[in-house]
Amino acid sequence: MIHNYLFLSIILFCLGIVGVISRRNVFTVFMSIELMLNAANLAFVAFSRIHQSMDGHVLAMMVMAVAAAEAALALAVVILLHKHKSKLDTNVFSLLKG
Amino acid sequence: MGQSVNYLGLIPLFPLLGAVLIGLLHVFFSTKVKFSEKFYGILACVGPVLSFILALKVFIALKALPPESRYLSHKAFTWFSVGDLHIDMGFLADPLSCLMLLFVTLIGTLIHVYSIGYMGGDKNYGKFFAYMNLFLGSMLVLVLGDSPVVMFVGWEGVGLCSYLLISFYSEDTSNVLAGNKAFIVNRIGDLGFVLGMAFLFWGIGASGFDFLSLKANVGNLTPAVALAVCLLLFVGATGKSAQIPLYVWLPDAMAGPTPVSALIHAATMVTAGVYMVARFSFIYSTVELAGNIVAWVGILTALLAAIFGMFQDDIKKVLAYSTVSQLGYMFAGVGVAAYSAGIFHVFTHAFFKALLFLGAGSVIYALHHQQNIWKMGGLKAKMPKTYLTMMIGAFALAGCPPFSGFFSKDEILYSALATGHYGIWMVGVLVAGMTAYYTFRMIFVVFHGTPRDQEAFDHAHESPSVMTVPLIILAVGALFAGFLNLPAIFGGSQMVTHWLAPSLSEHHPHASHFLEILAIGTSVAAFAIGIKIAYSKFGQGAPEPEFKGFAEFAYHKFYVDELYHAIIVQPYKAIGSIIWKTLEPNVTDSPVKAASKLYMVIGTAFKVFQVGYVRIYAIYMILGLSLMSLFLSQSLN
Numbered sequence: 023m024i025h026n027y028l029f030l031s032i033i034l035f036c037l038g039i040v041g042v043i044s045r046r047n048v049f050t051v052f053m054s055i056e057l058m059l060n061a062a063n064l065a066f067v068a069f070s071r072i073h074q075s076m077d078g079h080v081l082a083m084m085v086m087a088v089a090a091a092e093a094a095l096a097l098a099v100v101i102l103l104h105k106h107k108s109k110l111d112t113n114v115f116s117l118l119k120g
Numbered sequence: 121m122g123q124s125v126n127y128l129g130l131i132p133l134f135p136l137l138g139a140v141l142i143g144l145l146h147v148f149f150s151t152k153v154k155f156s157e158k159f160y161g162i163l164a165c166v167g168p169v170l171s172f173i174l175a176l177k178v179f180i181a182l183k184a185l186p187p188e189s190r191y192l193s194h195k196a197f198t199w200f201s202v203g204d205l206h207i208d209m210g211f212l213a214d215p216l217s218c219l220m221l222l223f224v225t226l227i228g229t230l231i232h233v234y235s236i237g238y239m240g241g242d243k244n245y246g247k248f249f250a251y252m253n254l255f256l257g258s259m260l261v262l263v264l265g266d267s268p269v270v271m272f273v274g275w276e277g278v279g280l281c282s283y284l285l286i287s288f289y290s291e292d293t294s295n296v297l298a299g300n301k302a303f304i305v306n307r308i309g310d311l312g313f314v315l316g317m318a319f320l321f322w323g324i325g326a327s328g329f330d331f332l333s334l335k336a337n338v339g340n341l342t343p344a345v346a347l348a349v350c351l352l353l354f355v356g357a358t359g360k361s362a363q364i365p366l367y368v369w370l371p372d373a374m375a376g377p378t379p380v381s382a383l384i385h386a387a388t389m390v391t392a393g394v395y396m397v398a399r400f401s402f403i404y405s406t407v408e409l410a411g412n413i414v415a416w417v418g419i420l421t422a423l424l425a426a427i428f429g430m431f432q433d434d435i436k437k438v439l440a441y442s443t444v445s446q447l448g449y450m451f452a453g454v455g456v457a458a459y460s461a462g463i464f465h466v467f468t469h470a471f472f473k474a475l476l477f478l479g480a481g482s483v484i485y486a487l488h489h490q491q492n493i494w495k496m497g498g499l500k501a502k503m504p505k506t507y508l509t510m511m512i513g514a515f516a517l518a519g520c521p522p523f524s525g526f527f528s529k530d531e532i533l534y535s536a537l538a539t540g541h542y543g544i545w546m547v548g549v550l551v552a553g554m555t556a557y558y559t560f561r562m563i564f565v566v567f568h569g570t571p572r573d574q575e576a577f578d579h580a581h582e583s584p585s586v587m588t589v590p591l592i593i594l595a596v597g598a599l600f601a602g603f604l605n606l607p608a609i610f611g612g613s614q615m616v617t618h619w620l621a622p623s624l625s626e627h628h629p630h631a632s633h634f635l636e637i638l639a640i641g642t643s644v645a646a647f648a649i650g651i652k653i654a655y656s657k658f659g660q661g662a663p664e665p666e667f668k669g670f671a672e673f674a675y676h677k678f679y680v681d682e683l684y685h686a687i688i689v690q691p692y693k694a695i696g697s698i699i700w701k702t703l704e705p706n707v708t709d710s711p712v713k714a715a716s717k718l719y720m721v722i723g724t725a726f727k728v729f730q731v732g733y734v735r736i737y738a739i740y741m742i743l744g745l746s747l748m749s750l751f752l753s754q755s756l757n
Contacts, residue, residue, distance in 0.1 A: 042738045051734070112734050119732025 027068035034061035048100050048110040055096075059089045125181065128194035128211040131174045131221065132264060132274075135228075136257035138167030139250045146246030157245050161236035164249035168232050168256055172225035178213045179222060190215055190622050191332075193266060204326040212266035212331060216463065216623035219616070220263045220395055223467055226597075227387040227474045228256040230590040234478050235379040237586035238485055248288060252383065255281035259388035263395065267330040268317045271396070275313065275360065278389045279306040285384075286376040298375035305369040309359015313396075316352030319345055320403075335402045346403055350410030353400060354417075361393025362444050363451060364421045368681055370444055371428075374436040378481030381436060385443045386474035391466045394450040398459045398624060405457055405625040415455025415536070419547045422448025424678075426554035430561070431667060431674040434491045435480045438562045442517060443473055445551060449532050452544055458535030459624040460617040464605050465532055467616070468524035471597035472516035478591055479510035482583040483566060487576050493565045494664035495576060500567040502580045505588045507567050509595040514563045516598040518556035519647050524602035526643070531607065534639035549642045556650025564658035572664075609636050 034057055041054025063082045070078025100110070107114050142163055145155065182190045191214040199209045213221065232252060239248050258277025265271035280303075287299025321329060323345040324337040341349070357363065362370035370390065374381055384390060397404060397414065404411055422445045429441035446469050453462030484491055486503060500507045516525035529552065536545040571577035582588070606612020617628075667675040676682075729740075 039738075039742055043735050043742075046735075115734065116732030118730060118737075 024068055024071055027071075028065060031061045031065040031068065034058070034064065046112050048103060048112055051112060052096050052100070056089060056093070059085055123181070123185070123192050124194055125178075125192045126194055127174055127177065128192060128213055128264065129196045129209075131171045131178070131211075131225075132257045132260035134170040134174075134257075135167035135253040135260065138164060139254035139257060142246055142253060143250035146244075146250060155246070157236070157240060160246050160249050161232075164253055165229065165232045165236075167253050168225055168229040171256070171260060172222075172229050175218070175221040175225045179218050182213065182215060182218055187618075187622050195266075199269075205321065205329060207267060207269045207329065209270060210266035210330060211264040211270075213264060214623045215619050215621075216395075216398060217263045219463065219467060219620065220391075221260070223470045224256070224259055224263060224387045224391075227470050227594070228259075228383065230593055231379050231383050231387065231474060231478070232256075234382075234481070234587050234590040235377075237584050238379055238481055239377065244288070248285075248377070251281055251284045251288070252379070255285065255383060255388055259392070262392055266332075268320065268334075269329065271399070272313060272317065275356075275392060275396075276310065278392060279303065279310065279360070282306070282373065282384055282389055285380040286373045288376050288380065292375075295375040298369075298372040302369040302373050305366050306359045309356045309366055312352045312355025312359070314356075316349050316356060319349045319352060323349065331399065338402050338406065341403070341406070343407065346407045347410055350400075350404055350407050351413065353396065354410065354414055357393030357396055357414075357451070358417065359393075360396075361390045361447050361451070362421075363393070363417055363447065364424065367421060367425065367444050368684060371437055371440045371677070374434065374440050378436065378477060378484055381440070382474045382477035382481065385439070385477060386470040390443060390447055391450075391470065394447065394454060394462055394466050397451070397454045398463050401454070401457075401459045401623075402625045404454070405627075411455045411457055412541075413455070415452045415541060415544050418448045418451025418453075418455055419544045419551070420448070421445070422452065422551045423547055423554075426551045426558065427674050428677050429558040430554060431671050432558075433494055433664070433675075435483065435493050435496075435562060435566065436477075436491055438493070438558060439473070439476055439480060442476075442555065442559065443469075445555060446473070446517070449529060449548065449551070452536060452548060453532035456532075456536050456539045456541050456544065457626055458532060458539070459626045460605075460620045461528065461531040461535050463620060463624075464616050465528035467604075468516065468528040468598070468601045471594055471601050472513045472523075472525055475509060475513035475591060475594035475598050476517060478587070478594065479506050479513060482506040482587055482591065483510075485583055485587070486580045488579070490573075490576055493562060495573045496566045497569045497572040498567070498577065499571075499580060502577070503567075503582050505582060506591065509588075509591040510567070511563065512595040512598050514559045516602075518559045518651065519552050519643055520556075520651075521640075521644060522602065524598050524600065526647075527602035527605060527607070530640055530643050531605065533643055534607075534636055537635050537639050545639070549646050552643050553646035553650040556647045557654045560651050560654035561658050564654060565662070568658070569660060569662070607636070609633065609640075 038054045038056075038058030038061060041057065042051050045051055045054065063085050066078040066082040066085070068078075070076065070082075103115065104110055142160060145160075145163075149155065178192060181192060191212060193210060193212045195208045195210040197209050199207045201207070232249070235248070235252065239245055242248065255278060258274045258281055260274070261277060262271055262274025265274055283299045283303040283306075286302050287296040289295045320334070323341045324334060327333060327337055338346075359366045370384075373384060376384075404414070425441045425444035425448060429438055429445060432438045432441060446465070450462045450465045450469070453459070453465060482503065483496065483499060483506060486499075486506075487496065490496070512523065516523035519526045519529045521527075529548075533545055533548045533552070536542075536548060603612070605614050605616035607614060665671075673679075
């Protein structure tokens with residue numbers, strides 16, 4: 023019964039991966055990353071339930087805090103990127119090309 | 121047994137500390153706070169004076185001991201220890217080093233005092249005294265070192281300081297080149313010294329590498345190794361003490377300030393070679409061939425330098441060649457195994473040569489850095505103190521009885537005669553005559569006759585007493601130092617020879633009075649003839665001569681510098697240029713270049729992965745993480 027939560031978590035994570043890889047809009051990529059984080063949270067909570075311990079909950083809370091901090095930072099970066107090129111297409115930013 | 125005394129290490133330490141202190145003050149404060157010259161001068165004299173006082177203490181302590189156990193030692197710390205080689209930073213004072221100590225510190229102190237006056241107004245006043253103190257400290261390390269290695273520290277130290285001080289007026293390129301020359305020529309000699317030490321260690325070093333152990337074990341040295349050690353060490357001595365073929369640096373060393381010349385020629389540096397040979401007398405006395413080579417090189421150097429000295433027109437160059445010539449005598453002395461005679465000549469030479477240099481410095485100072493003797497003349501009236509003291513120095517140098525130079529030079533010539541080295545003796549007598557000639561040629565041209573440059577003459581003046589008082593003290597030394605070793609024929613007791621006897625391995629040949637009188641008679645006659653010719657040519661003032669034929673050849677020093685330049689310097693430069701332009705870019709650099717090329721190729725191959733899109737990097741990350749997870753899950757099972 024509880025395994026279904028884990029399956030859901032895997033599905034959400036894979037969706038996130040696909041989103042990060044395939045989408046070009048910075049916001050969509052960002053939202054996909056958030057999706058992956060929440061998939062991980064779900065897995066944590068589910069495992070916590072299985073093992074009857076609070077450790078998973080603690081980690082989930084921490085991931086949320088990290089996600090919040092990351093969101094603040096990421097949005098600032100997005101604003102700067104937009105200022106720089108007036109676009110939010112990730113393919114525009116390819117300075118690392120060898 | 122000798123005693124261990126802890127103040128021995130302080131003797132070199134005082135001048136070295138002075139050097140550090142003055143150097144730091146000069147570097148950090150010379151721009152902000154202006155210390156007066158007096159402050160630097162007094163600070164610089166403290167170290168040498170303290171060393172001199174301690175040297176006297178050493179002398180008194182040694183005198184209290186019975187002659188056969190007259191040595192003091194002090195081991196400061198273990199310097200290094202590798203395999204059989206254990207080197208202590210140790211100091212040894214025996215009669216030989218004590219004699220050196222006394223006159224090195226005394227004359228060093230006087231030269232420091234004199235420099236206070238001579239260097240007045242120089243903007244690098246502090247730097248000068250820091251170097252001077254370092255120079256003296258290095259020399260004291262050399263003299264007191266209880267093993268060849270510690271001696272070598274001082275040996276290198278004086279080489280460094282001579283370089284620093286010769287190129288002291290570094291605005292002028294030629295001075296810097298003179299400093300370079302001194303340093304490089306000395307390096308060649310130093311290589312000989314190092315190789316000599318290596319051979320010595322290879323031979324008998326395993327059972328202790330300090331002088332006392334070496335002396336005890338010298339019997340175990342095979343003759344071939346002993347000969348190699350002697351010759352290689354002598355190569356070192358030719359570099360430091362300016363003998364053929366490495367004498368060329370000393371005349372050029374005149375580029376430095378005059379007190380430096382005095383210090384190099386009298387107290388420190390050039391005497392080091394003679395001292396070293398005397399210090400190793402326990403080896404040299406076992407190898408007669410090495411002694412003969414030393415003696416012949418010495419006496420030929422004396423002859424060559426005397427020839428050059430007769431045709432120089434720079435007052436300091438005349439003195440420089442006279443030093444080379446006198447060093448030749450010293451080596452002739454130690455070469456014929458008359459070590460005490462050689463060292464005694466070092467001792468008396470220190471007084472009269474310091475005196476002559478400081479006197480010449482006084483003249484140069486009075487004439488505002490004019491060094492050409494053909495621009496001088498008649499200075500007798502203007503500079504009576506300098507004239508009188510230099511006259512004493514000249515008599516001593518020329519070997520006029522009863523001045524100090526006579527006794528020491530005569531001792532060497534007599535020893536050569538008594539040991540059957542007639543060739544060396546004859547050349548020595550000839551050089552004695554030439555010495556008298558060129559010394560008095562210089563004195564007559566500078567001080568007698570009429571002024572050649574009226575304007576410079578009018579401005580000339582006697583030097584301040586800070587300069588003349590050291591001159592007078594040295595003049596007293598030059599006059600009376602010879603009596604310390606008065607030979608028996610004059611009713612003396614050869615105090616210096618007996619004092620040195622425990623340190624040296626020499627056997628006094630028993631010769632007839634006839635030989636002794638012959639030696640004295642010929643050297644006095646040579647002196648008289650030399651001074652007679654000089655007086656008849658220059659006594660009443662003479663115009664600047666034109667150098668023609670042989671004189672021109674000698675004036676240009678037989679073109680030895682040019683010859684060395686052509687056969688040594690140029691090929692070296694050519695080899696260097698080949699290495700620089702051909703060998704290095706094509707051969708030695710190629711592996712390095714190939715390596716960099718390899719990384720370029722690898723880099724180009726890996727470049728394709730760096731696409732620059734963030735999505736692709738995300739894929740790499742996911743792939744990597746997936747592989748890691750896979751590996752982890754595999755290993756868990």
